[in-house]
Every structure is written in structure tokens, then in C-alpha cells.
Amino acid sequence: MNVYRYGCIGAGGIAIHKHLKGYDALDNVEVVAICDVSEIALENIKEQYPNINTYNNHKEMFEKENLDIVSVCTPNKFHKEYTIDALEAGINVHCEKPIAMNEQEAVDMVEVKNRTGKHLMLGLNNRFTNEASFIRQYIKDGNLGDIYYVRCGWRRRRTIPKIGGWFTDKNLSGGGPLIDLGVHFIDLTLHFMDYPNPVSVSASTYKKFANSHCKNLHLPKGIGDYDYNIEDLANGFIRLDNDVTISFEFSFAMNNEKEEYFYELFGDKGGVSFKNGQLKIFTEINDTVVDIIPNTKYPTADLNEFTHFIEVIEGKTTCLSIPEDGIKMMKIIDATYESATKKKEVSF
Ligand SMILES: NC(=O)c1ccc[n+]([C@@H]2O[C@H](COP(=O)([O-])OP(=O)(O)OC[C@H]3O[C@@H](n4cnc5c(N)ncnc54)[C@H](O)[C@@H]3O)[C@@H](O)[C@H]2O)c1
Secondary structure (H helix, E strand, O other), rough: HHHHHHHEEEHHHHHHHHHHHHHOOOOOOOOOOEEOOOOOHHHHHHHHHOEEEEEEHHHHHHHHHHOEEEEEOOOHHHHHHHEEEHHHHEEEEEEEEOOOHHHHHHHHHHHHHHHHOOOOEOOOHHHHHHHHHHHHHHHOOOOOOOOOEEEEEEOOOOOOOOOOOHHOHHHHHHHOOOHHHHHHHHHHHHHHHHOOOOOEEEEEEEEOOOOOHHHHHHHOOOOOOOOOOOOOOOOEEEEOOOOOOOEEEEEEEEEOOOEEEEEEEEEOOOEEEEEEEEEEEEEEEEEEEEEEEEOOOOOOOOOOOHHHHHHHHHHOOOOOHHHHHHHHHHHHHHHHHHHHHHHOOOOO
């Protein structure tokens, strides 16, 4: 059995709760090193993984640790640089979403992936759930017929992540709920349809909570002392080259009834709805309309993202979360922000 040497760049929330935990649970992976610019973050990791080697510089980590796999779990601004440096150093990369800050960065990353022959997988964990696996196959089998309309969104009422930190600074994040949440659910609906190309995007973004004194936002003291230059709501309309249209809404904060996340795909034979974790199918059997509730507790375990990447590296399977899809996703995100700024539709 091959044992893979694993390292991580970025020692924050997603590194701890997803990547380190996920890889540490595998028998054929040894979690050996972590890199972060924050000493506090590294000390925190040391408490949980006493044998891990810590670094402030990713290149030093690459030189000393002979890594086979590295996760990139930093603020979005650094995804491109660390991914490219790792690929160039001969290391396979599991990069968190969004792939990058914009389409051009994603193109650059894929170019290096292709040139080096190393693997680059995106951390789109929603693709690995039982629900997503089920819907993808259900659609592939023709059960929805001709899909023509899609709705998706994630409408948070009061959950702006780390206000005053990198999430609310466009220079580090690339944007707000669109690039943070939209990359999950717009991506999923495109993934279900084998990633058609976007034709045009018409969108709006709003920034209404930057100067709010609402206590529920848990604003830090000294409001106004930090950058909050992202949108808190993005909504829009995408046309695809398979004649499907997507209507979307993503918010970190808005005065809605409660948080909701959802996607719906409508075809001429059936429809699929996933709302707040509940999957439903609407179709007809023998001229009777029926609602079906798939029991997605079985199989009991979702497809494991980490095992999957190892199998990709070993050539046993094709990658479920390829960076080429990230290029198309970023094209939509770029066009959304451009359309919102210009207040008109952007066509490709
Ligand atoms: N897949 C998901 O559902 C999901 C969920 C949350 C976050 N994410 C993604 O994971 C990434 C990290 O998010 P997070 O929630 O862990 O953020 P976080 O703020 O909790 O952690 C980021 C870490 O990166 C470190 N860092 C900052 N600049 C750095 C640099 N230049 N070099 C090295 N380290 C640096 C910080 O010190 C911090 O420890 C983001 O891209 C985010 O979009 C994905």
C-alpha cells in the first residue's frame, strides 16, 4: 500500500473541520505538515496534531517535506499562487472553492496542471453527497426529460462570515455570497447537466448591511474601521448554451423569513427540488402526478472526497470535481459582477 505524505496550506476553519480530519482518517495518508502565516493558527493545530511540522513559508514546507498531496485552504486570493507553486513542485493539489478570484486565474492554474501532469481537484464537497450522486444519475437516466429551467439560491438572513475579516474584503475574497455560496449551488446545477457553457448573465448585487448597527450581525467594535466592500445579496439570470436558464439568489444577510438553501431543476418529464437538505421529485406515473421522497440516508456514507482524490491520483477513477469546471464557474461569477456594475446583461 502506498502511503501518501500530506500537507495543508491555511490552518483555519475548513482546514481543521474538513481537510485535516478527512485525510487523517485515511490509513494510506500521513498528515505531516501545515503552513500558515498566523502563529496562533499553527499553535492551535499543534494542540490537535502534536506530531505535525509547522511552517510560515509554503516553499520551505515543499522543500523539506516531500509531499504527495497538499490542500489549499487559505483565503481565495492565495489559491492561485499556492496551487501553482505546489503543482510546479510536483505535488497534487486539493484546492478549496472557489478555485480562484476570477476566470483568468483559473485558466492559469489549469494550464500549470496540464503542463506538470499533476492532479488538481476542487473542494466542492456538495458534489460528493448522496443527494447529488442520486440526482446526477437520475438526470443522466433521462428521468427529468428535457431540463429547461433551474432555480438555486442560499438566502442567509444574518450570517455574514467573519465580518471585518477576509470574507468581507473583496481584495481577499473576490466577493460576497455569490463567490462564497453561489459557487456551491450554481456549480451543482451545472454539474448535473454536464456543465453547459454560459451564454449570458444579467445580475444585480446589493450592499445594504455594511453600515448596519443591527446587533444580530455581531459587528465588531469600531464599525467602519475595516473593509466591507462585498455584496450582501446577489441575484441574477444565466442563459446557457443548452437553452436552459438559471435564476439565482445568494445572500449573507437580508430581511427574509429564515435561512434557506435550495436548488430546483425543472424538466418536461419531472422536477427535482432540494431545499434545506430535503430532496423531492415531482413527476407523473400512469397519468397521475406523484411526489417522491428519495431516502438518501442509504448508502449510509456519502462518497468520500478524500478517498476519491487518492483514487484519482492512483488512476483508478476520473476526478468528480475538475478545475476546468471552475473556469466556467468563474466566467459566470466575473460576468455577474460585471453585469451588476454596468447594470446590463453581459454576453459571451
Ligand atoms: N467547501 C466549503 O464548504 C467551504 C467552507 C468554508 C470555507 N471554504 C473555503 O476554504 C478557504 C478558507 O476558508 P476558512 O473558512 O478556512 O477561512 P479561515 O479564515 O478560517 O482560515 C484561513 C486561514 O488561512 C490563513 N492565511 C491567511 N492568509 C494566508 C497566507 N497568505 N498564507 C497562508 N495562510 C494564510 C489564515 O491565517 C487562516 O488560518 C476559503 O477559500 C473558503 O472559501 C470552503
